[in-house]
Amino acid sequence: MCKKETCFNFCIVFFCFSISLNAKIMLGKMSSIENNSAMTLLDNNKPVKCEPHGIKTLEWMIRDAVSPAQCQKSVDAFYVNHPHERLYAQEHLHLYQTYHYEKNDKGCILYANGAESYSEMLLNEGLAIVDDKYKNNEWNEKLKKALLRGQSKKGRISESDILQTCIEKKR
Secondary structure, three states: HHHHHHHHHHHEEEEEEEHHHHHOOEEHHHHEEOOEEEEEEEEEEEEEEEEEEOOOEHHHHHHHHHOHHHHHHHHHHHHOOOOOHHHHHHHHHOOOOEEEEEOOOOOEEEEEEEEEEHHHHHHHHOOEEEOOOOOHHHHHHHHHHHHHHOOOOOOOOOHHHHHHHHHOOOO
């Protein structure tokens, strides 16, 4: 082998090795599901709190609402009419199953359905909205497309009064 080929092979090996060291995607075993917006994974037996990234779930809307009591009332009315939606995480995520995930400063990207994230799944079902404060070029388009698919479904939060009572409108 000539020097150029040796150098080229060394660079390829070094590049691949550095990518594997810098990989952000990790594996975690689902240990608990609190609700649709809070779950805990075990990564090397260390608990990792995982909240969906880039979206506002119903539970987050209640927490951040101007009038939490009124928002809670709207969400409770929605869940009375759609009881399965309260248990969406328990029905679609499985305890003790291993999931790929990434942590970032805005939450947790849980790959729950192949390449589709749990955040996209909630948006597809019309059970969340995109957080307007979330700024990530890679994810914003994916989340907006999922939101549009979810808004076209019948009986979702876009058809209830949740958005009016829970989300503060900019003036």
